[in-house]
Amino acid sequence: MKLLQILKYGKAFTSDKFLATINRMGRNIMFARKAVMLYYCLRDEDTPKFVKGVIAGALGYLVLPIDFIPDSIPGLGWLDDVAVLAIAMKVANRYIKASHKEQAQKFVPIGSMD
Secondary structure (H helix, E strand, C coil): CCHHHHHHHHCCCCHHHHHHHHHHHCCCCCCHHHHHHHHHHHHCCCCCHHHHHHHHHHHHHHHCCCCCCCCCCCCCCCHHHHHHHHHHHHHHHHHCCHHHHHHHHHHCCCCCCC
């Protein structure tokens, strides 16, 4: 992807558009709650900038309309998104607070926290 394309899609990385993406995906997708948890961690002032950068990249990839594996491929389309979110969770894990988990639980009440 070229730099100009990335800058063009960078305008889509707003809080409202991220939350709209989660709603569009359906709140029952297995990793939606983890994405929302990362979102709340990103918005927390106590989260270090490096961690925020990793989270922003992962959530940005989630909403980016172009993926390594297109989301429209049944069974495989979300694998790259899940992998990127898993990496972000590893990096952010020690900065995720109980309040982030509670907020994510309220936004995505379906599914487990594991």
